[in-house]
Amino acid sequence: MTKYLVLFSFLILYSCNANKKSNLDYVDPKIGSVGVILEPTRPTVHLPNSMIRVFPDRKDQLDDQISNFFLTITSHRLNKVFAFMPVDSPVDASIWGRKHEYRDETLSPYYYKTEFENNNNSIEFSPKERSGFYRISFKGGKEHYIRMLLYNGSGEFNVTGNTITGKEDFAGMTAYFYAVTDKPVTDVKYENNKKFALIGFGNKDQTVSFKYGFSYISIDQAKQNLAKEITDFDFEKVKHNAYNVWNKALNKINVTGGTIAQKRVFYTSFYRTYERMVNINEYGRYYSAYDHKVHKSNEPFYVDNWIWDTYIALEPLYMILDPKMEIEKIKSYIKMYEQGGTIPQFALIFGDWPAMTGNFAACWIYDAWNKGLRNFDLKKAYEGLRKNSLEETLLPWKNGPKCELDYFYDEHGFYPGLYPGEKETVKEVTSKWERRQSVSVTLDNSYSDWCLSELALILGKKDDEKLFLKRSQNYKNVFRTDKGIMWPKDKEGKWIEPYDPRFADRMYFTENNAYTYNWDVKQDLNGLFKIMGGKDKARAILDQLFREDLGTTKFRFWYKQPDASGLVGQFVMGNEPSFHIPYLYNYLGAPWRTQKRIRMLLNSFFTDTLFGIPGDEDGGAMSAFVMFSMMGFFQVTPGIPVYTIGSPVFEKTVIDLPDGKKFTIIAKNASNENIYIQKAFLNGKEITHPWFTHKELMNGSTLKLIMGDQPNKEWGSKEEDAPPASMEEYQKMISQN
Numbered sequence: 001m002t003k004y005l006v007l008f009s010f011l012i013l014y015s016c017n018a019n020k021k022s023n024l025d026y027v028d029p030k031i032g033s034v035g036v037i038l039e040p041t042r043p044t045v046h047l048p049n050s051m052i053r054v055f056p057d058r059k060d061q062l063d064d065q066i067s068n069f070f071l072t073i074t075s076h077r078l079n080k081v082f083a084f085m086p087v088d089s090p091v092d093a094s095i096w097g098r099k100h101e102y103r104d105e106t107l108s109p110y111y112y113k114t115e116f117e118n119n120n121n122s123i124e125f126s127p128k129e130r131s132g133f134y135r136i137s138f139k140g141g142k143e144h145y146i147r148m149l150l151y152n153g154s155g156e157f158n159v160t161g162n163t164i165t166g167k168e169d170f171a172g173m174t175a176y177f178y179a180v181t182d183k184p185v186t187d188v189k190y191e192n193n194k195k196f197a198l199i200g201f202g203n204k205d206q207t208v209s210f211k212y213g214f215s216y217i218s219i220d221q222a223k224q225n226l227a228k229e230i231t232d233f234d235f236e237k238v239k240h241n242a243y244n245v246w247n248k249a250l251n252k253i254n255v256t257g258g259t260i261a262q263k264r265v266f267y268t269s270f271y272r273t274y275e276r277m278v279n280i281n282e283y284g285r286y287y288s289a290y291d292h293k294v295h296k297s298n299e300p301f302y303v304d305n306w307i308w309d310t311y312i313a314l315e316p317l318y319m320i321l322d323p324k325m326e327i328e329k330i331k332s333y334i335k336m337y338e339q340g341g342t343i344p345q346f347a348l349i350f351g352d353w354p355a356m357t358g359n360f361a362a363c364w365i366y367d368a369w370n371k372g373l374r375n376f377d378l379k380k381a382y383e384g385l386r387k388n389s390l391e392e393t394l395l396p397w398k399n400g401p402k403c404e405l406d407y408f409y410d411e412h413g414f415y416p417g418l419y420p421g422e423k424e425t426v427k428e429v430t431s432k433w434e435r436r437q438s439v440s441v442t443l444d445n446s447y448s449d450w451c452l453s454e455l456a457l458i459l460g461k462k463d464d465e466k467l468f469l470k471r472s473q474n475y476k477n478v479f480r481t482d483k484g485i486m487w488p489k490d491k492e493g494k495w496i497e498p499y500d501p502r503f504a505d506r507m508y509f510t511e512n513n514a515y516t517y518n519w520d521v522k523q524d525l526n527g528l529f530k531i532m533g534g535k536d537k538a539r540a541i542l543d544q545l546f547r548e549d550l551g552t553t554k555f556r557f558w559y560k561q562p563d564a565s566g567l568v569g570q571f572v573m574g575n576e577p578s579f580h581i582p583y584l585y586n587y588l589g590a591p592w593r594t595q596k597r598i599r600m601l602l603n604s605f606f607t608d609t610l611f612g613i614p615g616d617e618d619g620g621a622m623s624a625f626v627m628f629s630m631m632g633f634f635q636v637t638p639g640i641p642v643y644t645i646g647s648p649v650f651e652k653t654v655i656d657l658p659d660g661k662k663f664t665i666i667a668k669n670a671s672n673e674n675i676y677i678q679k680a681f682l683n684g685k686e687i688t689h690p691w692f693t694h695k696e697l698m699n700g701s702t703l704k705l706i707m708g709d710q711p712n713k714e715w716g717s718k719e720e721d722a723p724p725a726s727m728e729e730y731q732k733m734i735s736q737n
Helices: 003-017 218-228 234-248 259-271 314-322 323-340 361-370 380-390 404-412 436-457 462-471 473-476 522-531 535-545 555-558 581-587 592-603 623-629 696-697 727-737
Strands: 069-075 078-089 100-107 112-116 122-125 131-137 144-149 155-160 161-169 174-183 187-191 196-200 206-215 251-257 286-287 293-296 346-348 351-353 642-645 652-658 662-668 676-680 685-687 692-694 703-708
Touching: 003 131, 069 131, 069 174, 069 206, 078 131, 078 174, 122 234, 131 218, 144 206, 155 196, 155 234, 161 218, 161 692, 174 218, 174 592, 196 251, 196 652, 206 218, 234 642, 251 259, 251 623, 259 623, 259 703, 286 323, 286 346, 314 323, 314 361, 314 380, 314 696, 323 346, 323 351, 323 361, 323 380, 361 380, 380 462, 404 436, 436 462, 473 522, 535 581, 581 592, 581 642, 581 727, 592 623, 592 642, 592 676, 642 696, 692 696
Parallel strands: 662 703
Antiparallel strands: 069 078, 078 144, 100 112, 112 122, 122 131, 131 206, 144 196, 155 161, 161 174, 174 206, 187 196, 251 652, 286 293, 346 351, 642 692, 652 662, 676 685, 676 703
C-alpha cells in the first residue's frame, strides 16, 4: 500500500511540474514594439549580457517587410554589422535592396522564426554568447542565395567552399566573422569590391544551416569563438541551450497573483533588462576602443551602457540580482579610464559617446560602494570621476577640456543660459539641437558632485570633500523661489525673461522641461522642500505637476520636447528623470498618494500590447523601473541604500538572492482595486515607515503588506516615518550601515 501511495504522490508531483508555466513563457518581445513617438523596442534574440544580439531589420512591428537580418548589433539601437538575408532569383540590380514580406513570426528571447510571403522560404535564429546559428529552409525551385551586405562602408566578404568570412569597419573599429554552412555553396557573386555577396545553394528545396563566430579581434578569433561554442550543425541543441539560459535567468524572481497581462509586462521587462551591458571578452582576450589595443584578460570587459539612463533603476536592480556582475562592470569602467584617460559617459563598444549631462558614473559607483560592492579600485575610480567633474567640459554631447562655460560654473555655481533668440557665442556648443542645457547641467552635476564628496570622505580627501559638498548645493542657484520652479539665469546672474517653464527646450533642459527637473535634487530632498516653502507647499507643487496644463496642443508640445512622452499633466512617464517623482509623496507625509500614482501609471502606460511602453525603453532602463514598481518598491536616490515602498501588483514576489537567501514581498489582498497599504510588517514586526534598507533586503527579509481599496492616510504620514531625505540624515545612516 505504501508503495502505491509513493507512486501516486510522484505522479501528482510530476503532473504539477509538467503543467507549471515557465516565467519565460510570459515574455513577449512584441510589447512596446511600436513607438508612441520615439523609438520602438526590438524583438531582440540574445543571451543575457552577451555579444550577439539579433532582430529583424524593419521600421517596427507594424512594418510588413523585413529588409535584412544581421550578425549582431554592436550597441543598443546603433551600428548593425553584416546584413544577412535569404533571397531567390531573379538576380538583377533589385536583388541587393529587395525586401521580403513576412508572416507567422515566432518571437522569443532565445529563438526567432518567420516565413516569407513571396517565396515560402523560412528563416530561424538562435544565439550563443559570441556566435550564432541561422537555419534557412529554401522552397520553390528558384535559384537560392544568402545575400550579405556591409552596413557601414568599408570591408569585404570572402567565400571558399562552404566557409564564409568577412570584416566590416564601423565607428573607428572593425568587426569580423567566420561562418560555415552544412550544404555546399554552388555559386558566388560579388559586387562593389566584395562589399556585397550572393552565396548560392542551387535550386532544390533544402534546409541550409549557417553557423558563425563573431569577433572584434580577428577572423581567426571569430573561428575560435565558433569552435568553442557551436561544435556541430545541431540547431536544436543551440536553441535548447538558449532556452535553458533564459529560463534560469528569469527564475531569479517569481511572482504569484496579478493578471496574465501583468505577468507578461513584468517578465518581458525582466528580459529587456538583460540586454546591456555586454561582455566582449573573447576567451581571454578583448579589443578595447578606449586605447585601440587587444588586451589579455580572464576578467569580463563590459561595454554598451547609457549611464544617464541606467544608473536610475537598471544598475540598482542588478546590485540585488547579480552584484558580482555589477562589480565587473565597474571594473570595466576603471579599465576604460586607464586606457583612454576619462571615465566614459556612454561606454559603447566603439568608445565614449559623450551623450547627455551629469557625471552619473559617480552616483552608480557610490551606490555600489554603499551596498557593499567593494571589490574594485575605488581610488582609481575616484581619480577618473574627479577628472570628469573638474577638468573636463560639462557640456552635453561634448568630450574634451573645460571651456569658458565650465570656468564660469566653477566661479558662479551655475551654467549660464542664453535668452530666446540670442546667438550662441561659445564655439564648443556645436549642436543646434542639443545646445547648452544650462539648468540640467547645473542640477545633474550638483547630484553627481555630492556623490563625489561622499567618495572623497571615504578616501580621506578632506579638501575634495568640502569642494564637492559646496558644489552639491549649486541646485539652489537655479531655483526661483518667487515662482517655485527651476529657472535659467543669464551670465549676469539675472533670471531669464521671457520664459515659460512649460516650453523650455534643450536651451535649458535635457529632454524635458522645468516641471520634471524641479525634482532633480535627489541628494538633498529636504533642502529642496525647504526652498519650495516647506513640505506642505512642496506636496502641493507635486500635486500640481500631475495636473498642470500643457499650455498648447500635444503636437506643438512634442515638437519642442519629443522625449516628454507618457504625459499626465506635466509629469513625463516616458523619460528616466521622472521615475523617482511619484515616490516623493513618501517623503512628504502622503504615502497613499505614491500608491495611487504608481498604480495609475503602471495601468495606463505599461500594457502588454504593441504600444505598451510610453517612451524610449533604452535597453533595460525603463524596464527596470517597471519591475521595481510592480514588485512594490524603488530607490529614489542611488547612493543611498534605501528603498521606498509603493503598491505591489502581485500578491507575492520572491527574489532569489545570490547567497541563497530570499527577499519576499507579500501583498495580502492585492488587486487592481486593492492598491492601498493598510498595515505593513517587516520580518513580522509592524512598521509605520514606508521604506526599508538594502541591507534588510539582502539579509533575506519578508515584507508583508495588507492591502485595501481605500487609502490609509495615517500610515507612513508622520514626520519621523519619512525616508532619510537630507545630507545629514544620509551621513548618519551610512555611518551606521
